[in-house]
Amino acid sequence: MANRRVLLGALGITAFGLGVLALWPAREEHAGYPFARRVTGSMGSPLWSLPPEALGRATADDTRRLGVLVNTLDAALELAKKERALLETDDAAKLDAGARQRVRDVWWAFMEPMIALDALKERYDGWYGVDYLSHPELHARAFALGFAALCAQAHAGHRLLDIVQDRTIAPKLFDESMPELGLPRGTFSALRRKLSRARDHSLVPVSAEWFERWIERKLESEPSVALRDLAKARSRAALAELRLRGALRTAENKADVVKGAAFQAWFPVQTRVAEWAGDTRFAPQGRRLVNDAQIEALGKALRPGDILIERRNWYLSNVGLPGFWPHAALYTGTQAEIAETFDQEPEVQARYGKLSEYLAKRHPKAWAALGAKDGEGHAQVVIEAVSEGVVATSLVHSCGADYVAAVRPKLPALQRAVALDRALGYFGRPYDFDFDFATDDQIVCSELVIKAYEPVGDGPGLRVPWIRVAGRQAVPPTEFVRLFAAEQDKPDPQLQFVAFLDGREKERRAIEADGAAFARSATRPKWDIVQP
Secondary structure, rough: OHHHHHHHHHHHHHHHHHHHHHHHHOOOOOOOHHHHHHHHHHHOOHHOOOHHHHHHHHHHHHHHHHHHHHHHHHOOOOOOHHHHHHHOOOOOOOOOOOHHHHHHHHHHHHHHHHHHHHHHHHHOOOOHHHHOOOOOOHHHHHHHHHHHHHHHHHHHHHHHHHHHOOHHHHHHHHHOOHHHHHHOOHHHHHHHHHHHOOOHHHHHHHHHHHHHHHHHOOOOOHHHHHHHHHHHHHHHHHHHHHHHHOOOOOOOOOOHHHHOOHOOOOOOOOHHHHHHHHHHOOOOOOOOOHHHHHHHHHHOOOOOOOOEEEEEEOOOOHHOOOOOOEEEEEEOOHHHHHHHHHOOOHHHHHHOOOOHHHHHHHHHHHHHHHOOOOOOOOOEEEEEEEEOEEEEEEEHOOOOEEEEEEEEEOHHHHHHHHHHHHHHHHOOOOEOOOOOOOOOEEEEEEHHHHHHOOOOOOOOOOOOOOOEEEOEOOOOOHHHHHHHHOOOOOOOOOOOEEEEEEEEEEEEEEEOOHHHHHHHHHOOOOOOOOOO
């Protein structure tokens, strides 16, 4: 009896302590309910610990990102329709190596945005812990982002299944392992199982009911209105697909569905996918493996015209181009570095006069941007194509990543000067979310570098092999690494190794690695963040 009283007393003290902890004023405001955040601690969603302003910025960014992913998924479906005759072929004799690769291209183009939508769902699976009373719009945004991603997946998944229904060869090719993307064997079968299980048919209709009853009316201002409209449109499309199949199901435990299974990942294809999904965009400011001292040392080794190749493990911008390395940029140096490097070069003078004066006159906005500093006082010495368009930025901002490498084109000063001239000519142009290298009005990251160093006829320049990406010819950033790897032992390689800061996710740091390690990075799986 005495032991029972001791136990009950201990439980009472614990409950009292938890209550005091939950109600105790916080030092700073957070978006989550105090009780949920404090009781769960590190086990809770990263959403709950964010200040409201930070969550507002993150949900606004992810609303724009969601729109891009949905458009990318739509484009993948259009590619599947275009290749329908090929996908419906069950005569192996008609499928040579090129045709089989085109079938795989369809699946890659489809899986890329599907994986990213998975990450978006999981990132917001803690939506219910965002304080509905204090921050109703943020609560609604968090739910709507995961809900719209779910609906986009359900709609697109059923549409693709329609195209390859009852076929044998295309599903087998879809199911093959794709090491260069980090995709294991059986991803198509995983999608088919997910869309055919009766247990999962309630996810969209139950979430749609919740959205209409509790969420929609709280999405009243931009970018919430855009998110609301996107969620409604994708919800209607997904529900229509389910009705066509007679697959609509209801659930008794509706709250459990929307707080649990609805936003779970469909394709856990990478190591620690849950951590990746939770940490993306919610990590502490400046979270990266490459530190400031390493970037400073890198800057001392760089010369105007060098090519930067970068990767951030946690960014959805990794979607769209194949390979481990998703981003490339061009190091310009400061205005003074450009003048010191090129103004006295005879060949450059013969074409441009003083290059610094020519660039200032020819590209005044871009030149002014290279003479400016960023918000933290760092000189802007890089030109790159990012989601905001072609911009000038600092080395700290561009290389504040998890993996960074630099290579130097082994070209005369004149060709490097021409590359800077061309690159600055693209300044201010929008980013090309369609990754169409055939056009110049919109630019993707590696396209900027390729077109800066593009040879004219038989003249000097970089000759990087193009590959087929989702039905188009392109040069993803990883192809620079493949070129370096293929030519590193040849007598006259096109690229010279400068530096490689190799991330160690488990150790939360980056190390200095050599050219051989950089060459091997071309074959690393894209979606596996635990490298090497």
